[in-house]
Amino acid sequence: MAAWTWRFEKADGTEVQPAVQPEEFTTQGDAESWIGEQWKDLLEGGADQVRLFEDATEIYGPMSLHADES
Numbered sequence: 001m002a003a004w005t006w007r008f009e010k011a012d013g014t015e016v017q018p019a020v021q022p023e024e025f026t027t028q029g030d031a032e033s034w035i036g037e038q039w040k041d042l043l044e045g046g047a048d049q050v051r052l053f054e055d056a057t058e059i060y061g062p063m064s065l066h067a068d069e070s
Contacts, residue, residue, distance in 0.1 A: 002054050004031040008047040009062060019045020028052070028059070039065045 004025040008018045020038045025031035031052060035042075042050070043065040051061025 001026060004028055004059075005053050006031065006035060007051040007053060007061070008042060009049050009051065010046070011048040013062070016046050018042055018047055028054070 004027065006018075006022055008016050010016055020041045022034060022038075025034065035050060035052075047065060049062035049064050051063070052059045
């Protein structure tokens with residue numbers, strides 16, 4: 001079974017430890033629901049962006065955690 005995981009990064013791509021420890025997700029939808037609920041805490045904890053992986057394959061990213069201010 002595939003494991004869906006998030007990588008948490010600063011704006012320059014440096015990996016950081018998340019303020020909220022994620023689980024391993026069994027579906028992409030579960031992973032995306034979790035990030036939708038936790039992004040503000042993750043941002044406040046020092047992460048600027050995230051990347052989603054299915055096992056070792058990057059699915060997408062970087063995705064900014066900063067709200068669009070325009």
